[in-house]
Amino acid sequence: MGKTLPQIDDDLKAWIEKQKMFFVATAPLSPEGHVNLSPKGGDSLRVLGPLTVAYHDFTGSGVETISHLRENGRIVIMLCAFEGGPRIVRLHGRGEFLLPDHPDFGKLLPLFPPNIGSRSIIRIQVDRISSSCGFQVPLYEFKADRTVLDEYARKRGAEGLYEYRCENNVTSIDGLPGLSGLADKART
Template sequence: MSKVHPEIDTKIRDWVEKQKMFFVATAPLSGDGLVNCSPKGMDSFRILGPRAVAYLDLTGSGVETIAHLKENQRIVIMMCAFEGPPQIIRFHGKGRVLQKDTAEYEEQIHHFEEFVGARAIIVVDVDRISDSCGYSVPNYDYKGDRDVLLKWSRTKGEDGVSEYQAENNRQSLDGLKGLD
């Protein structure tokens, strides 16, 4: 049976810290806009407080999450157990984009290992924390993080990544403003 939690307690924190993957979903206000759901990994997720979470956002081919948050702040982060007992946790809330090279980003980056290719920190003020069974989620064995994005970013270097972002991360698929 699903349950709504008043805050991120020790039990939830311990479970979250064991997860290797999470999913981020956002949507524009437009009824015909594209809903986005992105898988995330690496050691990029942090619990900041009893009702606050954040993740280090790395350069990607799109900028949907950032654009949607700039428009309307709505976000849900979902984690599900692929190993051990079945479990799903969702964090619904309002997200803020702390873009790289801003004072806000610099104030929060100490929570993370900084990667070449990082473009923002997404901070979520959590309104709703819920769990559900996850009984139909398959079991998978974790073999390790992929290093393709890190290799790509290192090869491009900071300047090359910035050029890529300027070309590919300025607006969403729906034409919403992405990176500055």
């Protein structure tokens, strides 16, 4: 049975922190634009308060989340239990991306494990929390986090990642601004 929750309480926070993976979805305003859905892993999601969460965003091949947040701010995080009792939680809200020059970036970054691949921190003011059963979500056994992204980031180095973002994170697949005009601010 699905239900909405008024806030992230201590029990929900503990459950969120145990999850090894979550999904982030955003969409442009245009009906012709592409909806984006990305899996996220590692130790990259934090509950900052009863209605605020943040995740560490790493340099990647696309920049859809940042582009959509620039355009309209809409975002949802979905977590589902792959171990233990069945449960799905969705955190709907308005998001913002914090680049390294943002005053709060330096305050939030220490909450996450160090990672050279850091691109931004996505902070979300949650306005709707829903929980549902997840009876059909399969059980999986967690083996380990993948290390490929960390190894790639170390190999490229800070300058190489900056160059990659300048080449690949300037606009979304639909041509929306991503890091365009923000490339120097995205330098870490």
